[in-house]
Amino acid sequence: MHGCVRSTLRNYQGSVRRFCDFLTNPAYGWSDQCLRHFGTHPGQVVYDRNATTHADEAEGEPERRAFTRPELEAFFDHADEEVLRARDKGRKGWLPAFRDATLFKAAYAYGLRRNETRMLDLTDFGRNPEGRESGEYGTLLVSYSKAEKESPPKRRSVLTVWHRTPGTTEEWISEVRPGMRHSPSRALWPSERGPRIGVQRLDSRFAAYRDAVGLDPALEFPSLHRSYITHLIEDGHDRLFVQQQVGHDHASTTAIYTCVSSDFRTRSLRRVLDATIEAALRPGRTS
Template sequence: MFTLSEQSWIDLFFTYLRLEKNSSTHTTNNYLRDILDFQQFMKGHKIRGFAAVTTQDVRNYLTKLFEKEYARKTVSRKISALRSFYRFHLREERVSENVFQSVVMPKKGERLPNFLYEEEMQELFDAFVDNKPLDQRDRAILELLYATGMRVSECSQLNVHDIDLMIGTVLVIGKGRKERYTPLGAFACDALEKYIEDGRVKIHTKANQVNDALFLNYRGGRLTDRSIRTIVLKRMEKVSNQKKLRPHDIRHSFATHMLNNGADLRIVQELLGHEHLSSTQIYTHVTKDRLRDVYKHTHPRA
């Protein structure tokens, strides 16, 4: 009987993720890391292939993760990846059961999303003093992320024709290849127009061929989501004293500021591209300054 190699199991799963699930590069890379981590565990415990894994092996793996003091969110992600991996191979009848199906996921903490205050966002934009092509590009990226709340991975996939400056919208391809049109504010439109008509033209001259990507690297190729994260993080660190900032915090800031200024929760859900309202509800927290301001203006004896 022909037996697939462990690498073939992995390759088939990732073909499924790309072609059937339309998973993003970011998602597939995370899945790959988690599956390779489990594969190393298998080798260390002399487990002969994915089909030979037992529920006791799974318990041993969980024990190892907790001994390494991984965050609960990280453990949940790893288990979720492996559950999906085995679910696929169960469907293809390579295993008789999903050994990760009955694993109880650790409860996630109630940590609220980190965000920048409106004044910090203004400082972020005020910090741009040069008008060089790459500065124009970086400002356009930040204005676009803050104006729309889109993910960095979505931003990296944009092409020039996805931007409509006449009516002020951008076509975003979200998770699962779902499309949504998102409005652009005046500041974002101005920054994008300047970059597209000036900075991008100059950067594109360095490319070896025509490139439709909206955001280009200094050689004229498409900026990857990793490069955009690096660019945004460097800009954020220059103006904020907060620790552990992430580019994704721009998205958190967008949602928080919209809700704090009276936006409807379902509108914000649609703008963010959330499938479930529960994903958006985490942003209904308000800052201490907002609470203090509301109290001061509404309580009769404040």
């Protein structure tokens, strides 16, 4: 299929393969139906020999990457400084600046895509019985997850991972958001002119902050999604947990969005070497 990246082709081929498996399974009787109506029976058309496989360790477009942790910290610090700068000058612009800073942090904290972020509502937060320290913000219901072509949006629940997230969210909802003109709407992120912030606003404000800090122009809003995945993996979270958090159907998709740093690889190697040396020198060790 012209214009499709390899991961997309694999997803399409996987869907065709699963459909053919269903169609040819004797338990469902479709082979007999096809033979009766069409004079022939269905067969599998996608095999290992003709299916698209992983060509590289990382198949994502090379210019698309995650933030490094220092880059992410610089980006969020600048967003916070914009709030303080506007408020110190007595400008009403500090309200949308606060919104944007909190929005970017939430997108990273829950691994959200652009539309998933802007379509959040106030009622999408809930408790997590296993994470009571997060209070009312233990889970986030994402109602507009990325769906397959010509399919309705999927829904998923994302668990709160980082301890700072509930406090940041609570401050926005309880103290700052009520001052927005369109605060009566149910949207979590109302805009100055309407009940919900638009995609263009997200992109323009993100680019303005990125450029002001002097970060790589290759970093875009989706980089927050990549950063979430990458940093969870680097922090040692189970890969299946990460896959479920971001709503990927296949582990191979999560792998494409994972951009572990060279520093992480160095630290991982150092831990292995140190553990090996410690074990070798441990008293009482027998060869």
